[in-house]
Amino acid sequence: MRFMLDGLEVFFPYDFIYKEQYSYMQELKKALDAKGDCLLEMPTGTGKTVTLLSFITSYQLAHPETGKLIYCTRTVPEMTKAVEELKRVVAYRHEELRKDAVASGSDDTAAEATAAAADLLGICLSSRRNMCVHPRVMSNESDRERVDAQCRSMTAQWVRSRAEADPSVRLCEFFENYDRLGTDADLRGIYTLDDLKAAGQEHGWCPYFLARHAISFANVVVYNYQYMLDPKIANLVSRELEDKSIVVFDEAHNIDNVCIEALSVTLDRGTLEGAARNLGRLAAEVKRLKSTNAIPGNIRNAELFVRFMRHVVRFLKDRIKVAHVDSETPASFLHRMGTTLSVDPKPLRFAYSRLNSLLRTLEVTEVDEFAPISLVADFATLLATYPKGFMVVLEPFNSRTPHIPDPIMQLACLDASLAVRPVFQKFQSVILTSGTLSPLDMYPKILNFHPVVRASFEMSLTRPCILPLVVSRGRDQTPLSTKFETRDDQNVMRNYGDLVVQMASTVPDGMVVFFPSYSYMETIITAWHEWGVLERVEAHKLLFIETKDIVATTLSLGSFRRACDSGRGAVFFSIARGKVAEGIDFDRHYGRAVVLVGVPFQYTLSHVLRARLAFMRDHYHIREQDFLTFDALRNSAQCVGRVIRSKRDYGVMVFGDMRYARQDKRTKLPLWVQQAMRPAHLALTPELAASVTARFLREMAQPEDAEAAVGTSLLRLEHVKSLEAARLADEATAEKGVAVGGGAAGSAADAIREALAGGFAAEGDRAKPGSSDPEHAAAAATAEAMAAVSYPPRGAAGATGLGATQQSVSAPGAFSGLGGFLDADDEDDEDDAEWMHVLPAAASSAAGTAGVAAVSAGASAADVAAGEDVEDDPGVLSDEEALAAQAEAEAEGLEASSRKRPAPEGGRGLSAPKRAKAAADP
Missing domain, CATH: 1.10.275.40 (Fumarase C; Chain B, domain 1)
Incomplete structure (x- = not known):
């Protein structure tokens, strides 16, 4: 899809876009317009990579003065994934610009448009071991030091000088061909590591040195964190990169540890x-x-x-x-x-x-x-x-x-x-992003930088595909915890074993269990073996265990996946801070549940950790307990996030420790995990957790209504155009001096929002009674607004001012004032209320804070403008009533949604006469 976002034309290579992707782009634009840094937390599995690449490459096209996009990843698979997405983005942009050129009927225009898209060069860079194509060198592929040494022995300048006098000296023909012809090669297109190796073999060039050379003129560079953060490597590779470049650190939740290492x-x-x-x-x-x-x-x-x-x-x-x-x-x-x-x-x-x-x-x-x-x-x-x-x-x-x-x-x-400071000082914008950055206020402190934008996004869902459960006590009511004083308690270890057995007998296919440390895993597995717990687990699934031997762990992972594929099912015991927790996805049937045994705090007796805690306390005023809790919970979030890799995936997240039930702990988890937590699921036993899990899995096994997501979680082009039209109408209204939301019920923006309230709902045949033709109304209102305020031409700078981006933006959403954008059906008001609280809605509205609160509770903008007391409306449950009803329904094994009383006709807390009165007499 190709659309305008705050005045910028964006090329997005899919027909639909998630709500959170759209909001993410809006926050990105604020940061890039302000030429500042940003901190963005986006839910796992919502297309963060393609969102970043689509928006920033579109921004580069519209703003030619912008430098390179330097995309930093942690692993080679992540690098490959990013470059494959970049290929898709650039191919779509190339095709769209070609269509424009054909439509214009000018050969010159066609050539110019094609060149603009095709000239983009994307390169990835890795070590010699991952890029070398020389047969003799690659015989030692597994030994990085040997590969580097053999490469130098055939490419060093003094070796080449010696070869001029002694023909018996062996040189690398790939490097010689590159040095003779490759430095002048006209490189275009997007290259993965495999693409570079294939090109190297085809032309006889060295892929490694070709990539090193191409970095200087590439538009997009993808490489490992170390090339940017390790001063020994950065001085060789990244020193010449231009200051106007945009640097992205993907999966940046552990960037402080990378800097320290x-x-x-x-x-x-x-x-x-x-x-x-x-x-x-x-x-x-x-x-x-x-x-x-x-x-x-x-x-x-x-x-x-x-x-x-x-x-x-x-x-x-x-x-x-x-x-x-x-x-x-x-x-x-x-x-x-x-x-x-x-x-x-x-x-x-x-x-x-x-x-x-x-x-x-x-x-x-x-x-x-x-x-x-x-x-x-x-x-x-x-x-x-x-x-x-x-x-x-x-x-x-x-x-x-x-x-x-x-x-x-x-x-x-x-x-x-100290490691990341040169990056913040040198480059125009630095973006830190991940699915697990909460709490967002910690990273600016420990990295000593000042982001102009920081935002965390909820996950827009048509069905609850994640189920977080807190198991705080065993069947004998023993509190579950891995605190030091209870670590050797046999009752606690028995109840943890019972939890694993209960979940293994309930969950189909794959399941992952994370332990806080190797020592605790060894202790508890030994006890479970003596008590027969492991035999009970193996009665339901095969059992595999992570070890400190990387090769053995890799083999275990392969066997685990084969067991899941065969239908036998398997359990994988792993470490919360191990290789599996950081780099392995257990998506789809490989991970229908993850059980987190305890809270993975660091080893607090470490003298290095104590020194670091004292330093942060003295220099950055970070309390020791605050940092330890932050560090433990980001690792917890990383572990449970392994089982959800897309919105169509589903899984159960079991937090096995009573400390997760505490408010001060839960609020440090990512927003998309918090939104799925229910009060009735915060103090469960293993039996109750298994019962809730079984009901959840039965619901997830039902066919998914793909159309239900359109307009609620997935946006089509017409939805996105309507959002942009509403924004432009708001700007036009503001320029005329009319206060937004205060007496402007007849404005174009309000007409669009009213139409959207019906138009989006009609996508899934969920139109309210009395809405005769919402799609026609939406189209008419949009056309009226767009006739008054036309789109800016492609390539024009963003129309939004920089005032709002000069300060930290804490609001996680970006659909300003769009109450009508949400579901207009009577059955999803609770979901709408959850979504609405993340919107920076009506920030400039005359309705003020009370108005936003009323809209969050389910009222329309007109209700707020009319000053109606929506809290007293009998058709809407208060937050306390909803929570109480939900907890009661869970206890009785019923659906909490069945307890919700129907809202009056017209929805959003007011009857149709009141709504009409409010609109007519603001």
């Missing part, structure tokens, strides 16, 4: 011993070159550098010998080093760059063999560069071998903003 270094005795050996090799090589009088001028001081680094390594080997945990600041550590060695520690700041320069000059291709000294140089550079935001932590035991003395020294980054 990029700037943290851990050393142990083995690493320091390896570094000492590396320095011995370097010293010998420098001595050999000096003896031949062939030493280059740029390393005449190489001996001094090697000697200095030897002193540093010797100091580190002495300092790491600790009998108990110790920590100190970088300044204290450097002072101790300078005093002990009688040297100035300032040169440490350049240790990493000096080492790399030395390795290049010595023509070292086996760089992976010098990894230990590279790690020490990285440690030294970070230590001397950042006087604040770091802590040196020394521990006598390694976490992998806690009973064997193996001291470690960790330079721990405590301030996540």
